[in-house]
Amino acid sequence: MAARLDPVDLTRALVRCPSVTPSDAGALAVLEGALVPLGFTCHRLKFSQAGTPDVDNLYARLGTGRPHFCFAGHTDVVPPGDVGAWSAGPFAGEVIDGRLIGRGTVDMKGAIGAFVAAAAAFLEGRRDGFKGSISLLITGDEEGPAINGTVKVLEWMKAKGEIPDHCLVGEPTNREALGETVKIGRRGSLNALLTVYGTQGHTAYPQHADNPIRRLMRMLTAIADRPLDEGTAHFEPSRAEVTSIDVGNPTTNLIPGKVTARFNVRFNDRHSGESLKAWIGQRCAEVGGRFDLACEVSGESFLCPPGPWTDRLATAIRGATGRTPALDTGGGTSDARFIRNLCPVAEFGLSSATGHKVDEAVTVADLVSLTEVYRRLLAGYFADPPCPA
Ligand SMILES: [Zn+2]
Structure with a gap:
């Protein structure tokens, strides 16, 4: 008993x-x-x-x-x-x-x-x-x-x-x-590290350089400016939040050769970690230039x-x-x-x-x-x- x-x-x-x-x-x-x-x-x-x-x-x-x-x-x-x-x-x-x-x-x-x-x-x-x-x-x-x-x-x-x-x-x-x-x-969670490469140069002669920050901003706008979807029956919309943008450039007249950004995506059942990776890679490729994208899915x-x-x-x-x-x-x-x-x-x-x-x-x-x-x-x-x- x-x-x-x-x-x-x-x-x-x-x-x-x-x-x-x-x-x-x-x-x-x-x-x-x-x-x-x-x-x-x-x-x-x-x-x-x-x-x-x-x-x-x-x-x-x-x-x-x-x-x-x-x-x-x-x-x-x-x-x-x-x-x-x-x-x-x-x-x-x-x-x-x-x-x-x-x-x-x-x-x-x-x-x-x-x-x-x-x-x-x-x-x-x-x-x-x-x-x-x-x-x-x-x-x-x-x-x-x-x-x-x-x-x-x-x-x-x-x-x-x-x-x-x-x-x-x-x-x-x-x-x-x-x-x-x-x-x-x-929701699922994906962490991304995006590195965008350009060509270092003098801010007074930008025609001889290639500023990667401009491209990174366009990529992040495409990815994180608005929700990824309208939500589903039991989930709120999926959304990416940028958590860090890093150049580490203390020089005022130097265009850097590289910039990195980190963002986290909380996603609903319209996506999987794999489909999201592909979607993010596509948004970056549309902007163009050389970049590296590393994604880690901590949960579907x-x-x-x-x-x-x-x-x-x-x-x-x-x-x-x-x-x-x-x-x-x-x-x-x-x-x-x-x-x-x-x-x-x-x-x-x-x-x-x-x-x-x-x-x-x-x-x-x-x-x-x-x-x-x-x-x-x-x-x-x-x-x-x-x-x-
Ligand atoms: Zn607990």
């Missing part, structure tokens, strides 16, 4: 482990300590790769049957920054005026505390009759290089045949109030189309918070970009307002509500699974 677990106690215990990436600082042991008595089988997965720090991860599963529902998240946190500016110790786990203050409370130890408390509440009284599976995929490498974390846990899961039917990532998805927003996909765009699975989630949110969530794809990337290769994935967590800031905090009320969202989600999901059995 599962016991009631308090999401606030669990989150405090996690916050008290200063698990700044790549350090675990005991956070996964806290989770194991809560999951094993509930009946979960825990696998600690430590991965390493030359040139990156070793990272501890945890995969825990209760049950062997289907449907198989997976909660995913990360216990690593960003550094506290200016510790003196915090109104309580960033790793003290203090509750002041109904708010639990600490690094990682919002992003995202609070959601992990809620995962476990919700699973315990869901299992209470129904252990023997439960035929499905609940799992947790918890990484210690989300805020860092993301090399020895979710990607490698997913490879391990695939090799072991541990394929969930659906996955919920507990990243903070709401801007202000709990229940505002579910993420059903994310993806979408989990609204349907029975997202309906179960929206119903749980409405039941627990009274709000009907918007299904959104804005904001930055998350580990959902890897998980979507294994199974349909959506994201719902706390409010992101204080994430990564000094005095990151979650209200006790929100932690209790989020636990109720997840509990209702499990109840609705297993009562009427949104997938073929």
